[in-house]
Amino acid sequence: MLVPIFTLKLNQKVFPRLVTVGKYDGKHPSLTAATNGGKVFIHTPHHRLATGGRGGRLSASGTESDVSLLSIGQYVTSLTAGRLDPALERDALLVGSQTNLLAYDVQQNSDLFYKEAPDGCNSLVLGSLGERREPLAFVGGNCSIQGFDHQGQDQFWTVTGDNVCSLALCDFNSNGQNELIVGSEDYDIRVFQNDELITEMSEAEAVMSLCPIGVGQFGYSLANGIVGVYSGEQRMWRIKSKNQPLCLHSFDIDGDGVPELMTGWSSGKMDVRNIRTGDVIFKDTFSAHIAGIVQADYRLDGKEELICCSVEGEVRGYLPSFPEVSQRPMSDRGLEQKKLEELNKRKQNLLLELKNFEANERVSCSKDPRSGEVGGSDKPMGVIPAGTLLKTEFSAIIPDLRVPGGNKMGPHLELSVETNNDTIIRSVIIFAEGLFDGESHVVHPPSTALSNKIKVPLLPEKDTPIDINIKAFIGKPNSIQFHVFEASRPLHRFSLYIPCPLETEPHPLSSVTFTVNERLERVTSWLDSCFMYGPGEDAVTSPYLHVSFMSLRTNTPLVIKMEPSEGRKMTLQTDDMDLAGDIIQSLAAYLSIEDLQVVADFPKQMEDLRNVLEKVDEFHKVRQQLTAEMADNSGIIRNLVVRAEDARMMNNMASMKKAYSQLYELNRELIMGYRIRSNNHMELLDCLKIVNQAVQKAAKLRVGKPKAQVVAACRAAIKSSDVDSLLRAIKTGAA
Numbered sequence: 001m002l003v004p005i006f007t008l009k010l011n012q013k014v015f016p017r018l019v020t021v022g023k024y025d026g027k028h029p030s031l032t033a034a035t036n037g038g039k040v041f042i043h044t045p046h047h048r049l050a051t052g053g054r055g056g057r058l059s060a061s062g063t064e065s066d067v068s069l070l071s072i073g074q075y076v077t078s079l080t081a082g083r084l085d086p087a088l089e090r091d092a093l094l095v096g097s098q099t100n101l102l103a104y105d106v107q108q109n110s111d112l113f114y115k116e117a118p119d120g121c122n123s124l125v126l127g128s129l130g131e132r133r134e135p136l137a138f139v140g141g142n143c144s145i146q147g148f149d150h151q152g153q154d155q156f157w158t159v160t161g162d163n164v165c166s167l168a169l170c171d172f173n174s175n176g177q178n179e180l181i182v183g184s185e186d187y188d189i190r191v192f193q194n195d196e197l198i199t200e201m202s203e204a205e206a207v208m209s210l211c212p213i214g215v216g217q218f219g220y221s222l223a224n225g226i227v228g229v230y231s232g233e234q235r236m237w238r239i240k241s242k243n244q245p246l247c248l249h250s251f252d253i254d255g256d257g258v259p260e261l262m263t264g265w266s267s268g269k270m271d272v273r274n275i276r277t278g279d280v281i282f283k284d285t286f287s288a289h290i291a292g293i294v295q296a297d298y299r300l301d302g303k304e305e306l307i308c309c310s311v312e313g314e315v316r317g318y319l320p321s322f323p324e325v326s327q328r329p330m331s332d333r334g335l336e337q338k339k340l341e342e343l344n345k346r347k348q349n350l351l352l353e354l355k356n357f358e359a360n361e362r363v364s365c366s367k368d369p370r371s372g373e374v375g376g377s378d379k380p381m382g383v384i385p386a387g388t389l390l391k392t393e394f395s396a397i398i399p400d401l402r403v404p405g406g407n408k409m410g411p412h413l414e415l416s417v418e419t420n421n422d423t424i425i426r427s428v429i430i431f432a433e434g435l436f437d438g439e440s441h442v443v444h445p446p447s448t449a450l451s452n453k454i455k456v457p458l459l460p461e462k463d464t465p466i467d468i469n470i471k472a473f474i475g476k477p478n479s480i481q482f483h484v485f486e487a488s489r490p491l492h493r494f495s496l497y498i499p500c501p502l503e504t505e506p507h508p509l510s511s512v513t514f515t516v517n518e519r520l521e522r523v524t525s526w527l528d529s530c531f532m533y534g535p536g537e538d539a540v541t542s543p544y545l546h547v548s549f550m551s552l553r554t555n556t557p558l559v560i561k562m563e564p565s566e567g568r569k570m571t572l573q574t575d576d577m578d579l580a581g582d583i584i585q586s587l588a589a590y591l592s593i594e595d596l597q598v599v600a601d602f603p604k605q606m607e608d609l610r611n612v613l614e615k616v617d618e619f620h621k622v623r624q625q626l627t628a629e630m631a632d633n634s635g636i637i638r639n640l641v642v643r644a645e646d647a648r649m650m651n652n653m654a655s656m657k658k659a660y661s662q663l664y665e666l667n668r669e670l671i672m673g674y675r676i677r678s679n680n681h682m683e684l685l686d687c688l689k690i691v692n693q694a695v696q697k698a699a700k701l702r703v704g705k706p707k708a709q710v711v712a713a714c715r716a717a718i719k720s721s722d723v724d725s726l727l728r729a730i731k732t733g734a735a
Helices: 335-365 520-530 537-541 577-591 603-649 653-700 705-719 723-732
Strands: 002-009 019-022 030-035 039-043 058-060 067-071 076-082 092-097 100-105 110-116 123-127 136-140 144-148 154-159 164-170 179-184 188-193 196-202 207-214 217-222 226-231 234-240 245-251 260-265 269-273 280-285 290-296 305-310 314-320 390-397 412-419 424-431 440-443 453-458 466-475 483-491 497-499 511-515 545-551 557-562 569-573 599-601
Touching: 002 280, 019 290, 030 076, 030 290, 030 305, 039 076, 039 092, 076 123, 076 136, 092 123, 100 136, 123 164, 136 154, 136 164, 144 164, 154 653, 154 705, 164 217, 179 207, 188 207, 196 705, 207 245, 217 245, 226 245, 226 260, 245 290, 260 290, 260 305, 269 290, 390 466, 390 483, 412 424, 412 466, 412 483, 424 453, 440 453, 511 577, 520 545, 520 557, 520 577, 569 577, 577 653, 599 723, 603 653, 603 723, 653 705, 653 723, 705 723
Parallel strands: 019 076, 164 207
Antiparallel strands: 002 314, 019 030, 030 039, 039 067, 058 067, 076 092, 092 100, 100 110, 123 136, 136 144, 144 154, 164 179, 179 188, 188 196, 207 217, 217 226, 226 234, 245 260, 260 269, 269 280, 290 305, 305 314, 390 412, 412 453, 424 440, 424 466, 466 483, 497 545, 511 569, 511 599, 545 557, 557 569
8 A cells, every 4th residue: 555655844834735746947846835924835855946036035944954935925825836838847836815826936936927816816726728738827716717828828717606616627528638627615516628618516515625536537525524536427436524624636556557535634634545436445644634645756766655744744755555566456456355345244234133133032022011921012023014105295385474373484395204004203314415404304203293294394505406315214103113214206406496377476577588499398398307396287288388487495486488489489587597597507408409599688687787897996996096005105104214213313302203103103094004905805806706606697598609608708898898798798698
């Protein structure tokens, strides 16, 4: 497996997820990480960097001779290293902060470029995307992703649904080109082929880390302690821990040509898992949180080591297992262990069954204290009729608000779990990803309220299909042993929308119009597959489709119409732009539509967006004004300091006191101005997030090439500050 070969104590604090390795001179690997004070330390055990110099950011560490400090001056939010300029024979260091991106030439101790990033730099990844061979630095920020070349030119831009938490480049669809995988705070993993979104996968929490493993495979970790692996769109496995996974890395530790997944945890544990099964095959423990895991030939002996770093600056290097062990066939190394684990698991299950049978036998042979008969009591036996069945059913609940003390939850779905006889349900356990906090829900009624039926209210936060797995403990009212019944039910994507009369008020003011070259029956079949109650019989027999639904979540209507005219014109009437996008994406996937252009009319949202853009302009003007005032005050401060020092040397205490009093007042003004500027920046970020989300929603209304076109048109309109062109692009898909 892994053999520890060296340990270092760097005496530097290390921020989690901000660890990388770069060959800044083209030959020697250097461990790099973010540390306190807005600085990045670079460990160079094999050579010395050129520190100091005019305009250089690098300085020597006062405690370690082989550690240099790079002063950023801002809190570091992302970090990576790699070959950005193909013409250079060395790596560049990329450092992201809340407002800027720095590309640094460590060897020359100079900036390659320093770009303003108004959306922030939450995550960084460097590499090529799609057909473009030139590497780009991809920056994930506030609902947006940008790509910069080695000159700092913006070569890529797209939007995503929420703040970006993690990025990775991986050949997702096995076409020999990299796709961009994006994890965000809205629990989704999105895959972009160039600037086109090709697939989405929903998870249960914010996606904090992504790690490419091989062709079509990548690992991921969530904020709730889940770690797993995807192969394409199919999840291979996942595990959950009470600790937080802080970093991921892939590395072949056993020489079989298949990399394993390494995870660094907040508990200080580093474990290695098989990517096929998720089984732990190696683990080690540190005294502090794991900050990062990287790989490099750090001893310059021609062998790649796995390097693990803790937040306290402890670094350990590991080598893969010995060649003679690695060269053994997989059948000789893993199949025996796997078979042994399966047999042990089967043994435990059989022992548990035997224990239950022995307990039943003892009870059946004991005397009933009331009757004195042997086996006269059936209390613990848990015997139930042979034909006992477990039935499950969904229903929509709309409470009557006029009834005092009625249902306080409001409209919702209800899952009914029921047996077909007089047995009772002692407890129900429901497993559903993304439906409950913790992904499971237990209903355990008191002994005085036991019956053969249990009702569970459901209200999903998002319109996604959910597989619900149910386990029910069933027995007699006086039983202490219960039978476990299992059932599975799918919850349709748009289950929270129930049919309502067409004349239901108020009617939606917004709509999306497009043409679909499909038969009415196909669209009706899609409605049946995605809506719990379907369109109803009238929609099938009518010459055109016209159905209305009401949302249990927001109590707002949704109208779907399809005319029998040429081209099959369809209209979605809803005031929810997100819902319209979800419906169009679902319909396009069901009907295998590759390209779809729409005309979107959302008057209220467009008016709100216009107001937000006006606020953005105001915030930019305020920031420029505050920056100018700060620059003026800086000049006054220099003059006052010189004047106060001259007065001190001339023993003119009155003038010195007056100068320092002015400095004190000016300092207070600067602090107040900084607070205003900070608040202005946060409000600006909120407004930019709304703008980026509006572009993302507009893109979600389209499919295929029109989706990429609307993003490009919106980007051009935002760059030129043309509000009318932006609103026109969102409505029609073209500027």
